[in-house]
Amino acid sequence: MTTPKPATDTIVRQQEEVRRSLPFNDTQDFEDASRGFIASRNPNIVTNADGRPVWDNHVYGFLKNAPPNEANPSLWRQSQLTAKDGLFQVTDGIYQVRGLDISNVTFIEGNEGVIVIDPLTSQETAAAALQLYQDHRGSRPIKAVIYTHSHLDHFGGVKGMVTQEDVDAGKVTILAPEGFLEHAVAENVFAGTAMGRRAAYMYGAGIDRGPNGQVGCGLGQAVSTGTFTLIAPTDTVSTTGETRTIDGVPIEFQMAPDTEAPSEMLVYFPAHKALCAAEDATHTFHNILTLRGAVIRDPHGWAKYLTETIDLFAARADVVFASHHWPVWGGEARIRPFLTQQRDLYAYVHDQTLRQLNQGLTGPEIAETFSLPPALAAAWNTRGYYGSLSHNVKAVYQRYMGWFDGNPSNLWTHPPVARARRYVALLGGRDAVVSAARAAFDAGDFRWAAELLNHAVFAEEDDPSSPSSSSSNPARALLADTYEQLGYGAENGPWRNFYLSGAKELRDGKTFGTPTATGSKDIVAQLTPEMVLDALAVQVDGPRASREDIRVDVVVTDLGESGTTYRVWLSNGALVYSKRKQPGEAQVSVTGTARRLTALAVFRLDPGKLVEAGVRVEGDKGALERLGSLLDPGDPSFNIVTP
Incomplete structure (x- = not known):
């Protein structure tokens, strides 16, 4: 196994500029992320029936230190926040367990029992979260489970909290938005193999946790790798304004399909003056197109639904909590600006990308110079920790214009290996390419070095004279070094994980620990x-x-x-x-x-x-x-x- 290398002077200077340009003296998020803390698991490690760890938040203890040069200070700050774990009180009768998976689980206490919102990814982490809640709030029976949307990390742990038998017997209601089951199942089956492979890169499944490695993924620390389960909904919400009363708790719903998920809804608890924003308003710019692969999301509709959220709930809520990150308290004085920033972020990126593509610019051209208005650029909750500004702008372009940029030279290009061989031949052979890439690397132009070296590596196919290991192959070795530096500089969690995963694969081969599974038995059964x-x-x-x-x-x-x-x-x-x-x-x-x-x-x-x-x-x-x-x-x- 290879040892990570230190940050170059170029990256060190970049990190210093990040420290100077962002308001690190603003500690409101740290106050909010710690507010209501009751207790945590120590160590916060969850194992499966075979004793294999499926979740380890204890390993992120290094985040208590100051950020090293090998990590973007802004991403490090976000990871410090998302690594905070334990049981927290949101308000009277509402509790969250955070830091036991990439997502949060919320418990709403009723007359006799409890309503669960989004029971995490894995059966094992969900059971651990339930136990932590019960240790401090008592063993209240679960009366209902609410799935806010159709992504695995919001339903996969359901059997760690309730049984199919209790649902079948009518003891537990499973409530979800219209279209939930179809989308939850389809996303994990039809393209599940490819998504799972790319998710291993996106979440850094094979990267060592540490200052030079995986420090989180922006939305949370990682995805648990336990048993993924699913119980089909017994009740479906289809219209904004629908209400339910469960165990004496009145609930109002707002539908938000085709926003962060094809099937999604927000949930308001009027007696608690608390809004669950699902995953439509969190402390990051979310993905318009996730790097693991998915259907492109609609930021235009997303912004419209958040306008509706503001109209419906901003003046009525004392607190907003979500399925990731930490709540926002303070009533309308803080909630309206928070929701407004989130709304304006999606609207601005959508509208300005459309404006520029109508001027003839392509996705990469728009992304290269795109910047947010000062008020949005200065807000921590709009930073691109999970969905970067760069790849989200390209996603908007792709949503409207597709893969083709209109230039005929790009209409019928050679596939990667054939194109790489031609470029390498044109540039004078692999040694010449590596030499040019080394000069770019030394000059801090890692993007150009990566492009050159990618051609050099892809031109090796079927060439018996080209060693496959990076230790004896200068192109692979230098490309690994280049990806590593690009990872160190990335503010976006998935970008860092992709770059560092690429470096690891080039150096050590495909050793990716526990991959992100997709089509589990419960999912296929639906x-x-x-x-x-x-x-x-x-x-x-x-x-x-x-x-x-x-x-x-x-x-x-x-x-x-x-x-x-x-x-x-x-x-x-x-x-x-x-x-x-x-x-x-x-x-x-x-x-x-x-x-x-x-x-x-x-x-x-x-x-x-x-x-x-x-x-x-x-x-x-x-x-x-x-x-x-x-x-x-x-x-x-x-x-x-x-x-």
Whole structure:
């Protein structure tokens, strides 16, 4: 394993400029992040049933020190705040556990029991958070769980707090915004393999925690790596202004779809004068397009919903808390400016990106010179700790204009390896490229050094004379050094983690600890029959399947009075399906309930395993096996910084 290198003079000067330019003497966030503290776990380490740590906040003790030159002082400050852990009182009857996952869990006390908001990512961390709450507030029964939105870190720990049996028995209500289940399941299945691989970079799963390594990710410290669970909602909110009363607690809802998540809502508790802003107003500029990959979010709609939030709740709330970070107290005098800054941030970035793209500028051109108005630039809660100004501007451009910038030279470029070989040849070979990159590195132009060296590394593919290890390969070694310096300078948590992950992979190979999993058993179990078939379709190896003639009937026994039959077949390499009668007979049929038929996605059409899972298979089982052999589930450890 390689030892991290120190910051260069260029980065040291950059860090000094950050210290001079930002209001580090403003300590309000530290006061708020500590307010209401009751107790914490010591050490704050959570293990699974096998004794493997799935969460370790204790390791971030180094953040108590002053920031080193190897970390952006602004990101270091944010990590000091997000690393504060424990049980906190938000207001009378409302408590939060923070620092036990990347997200927060909130407990609202009712007449007899408690309402849980967003039960973290993992079953293990959720159980630990519940225990911490109960140790200090008593063992109140959970009456309801509210999912504010459809991201894993806001529902994945639900079975650490309640059981499916209690939900089925009506003892616990699971409340979520309209569209929650579809989006929660789809995001973690359809592109889950690629997202999981990139999430390992984004959250720094394989980077050592420390001043030279992973210091957090801006939204929290890290994502827990325990058991991801899901219980389907039993009640759905679809309209702003809807109300519920649960265990004597009145609740008002504001819908905010297609903001930070496709399915999202804010929650107001009038008796407590407390607003849960979900993830639409936190202490950072959020992602318009997350670096792990997702559907591009709508900052225009996001800003409009925050205007509605201000209109509905700013004058009524004494405190705003969210699913990440720390609350804002002080009534309208502080809440209105906070929500206004958050609203104006998304509106300004959206509108000004559109203004400039209509002048003919491309995404990178806009991002390079984009700056916020002074009032927004000076506010800590608008800093780009999670969604950088640079990549969010490019995301807005992409949302409206797509990947193509309009320049014909970029319409049909060579793929990375072919392009790299041509550049390296043009520049006089790899040694010349590395020499030029070394000069750029020494001059502090790390962006140019990275671009040159990326070509040098990608030009190595299939070249037996090019050693793969960075210790014996000057291009890889220098590219690792370059990524490291770029990481040290990054204010954005995911940027730092991406750069340092790239450096680690170049130096040490793909050793990424516990990756971010996606399609857990509970999540897959919630797939609808059509989502199961869609999940299979995106795995079909089209070129191999293009000459195959395979027809399958999928019979779902619990859809409608007489069940529903889907005809599934290959059509020119595409797996398609219809509920209408199709010509010809199916070669094989599979029959079961919707829940049992999710086994099709789990066992990749293996007839024997399907039968073991309670699915009836009739007809030519070989046809099912042939179809299964055409599935390509993807590579969860594909290369990122090398060909």
